[in-house]
Amino acid sequence: MSESRRAKIEAMLEAEPQDVFLRYSLAMEQHSDGDTADALELFAQLCAEDPPHVPAFFRSAQILADQDEIARARQFLRDGIEQARAQQDLHAAAEMSDMLADLGQES
Secondary structure, eight states, X not given: OOOOHHHHHHHHHHHOTTOHHHHHHXXXXXXXXXXXXXHHHHHHHHHHSSSOXXXXXXXXXXXXXXXTOHHHHHHXXXXXXXXXXXXXXXXXXXXXXXXXXXXXXXX
């Protein structure tokens, strides 16, 4: 039986614990495995880094929206848009702006 993708990522992280792409990939695998709380925690860590990892904001918002945590999703989107613009990632800023508009106004 082959080693799972998650186990491979975890093994690579032992050698490179600060690798942003590996940590983002692990969070994606955690979410796929149903470990949503752990995934959101890891995404939040990536958002708090310098520089923040812009895709982590978007993915966090998507997960939170799926869980009907709309206010938290909106906050990740607002923060992510700001960071994306600061990093000149206008495509990501536009995607997050679209999602924010889709979520509608706060009630």
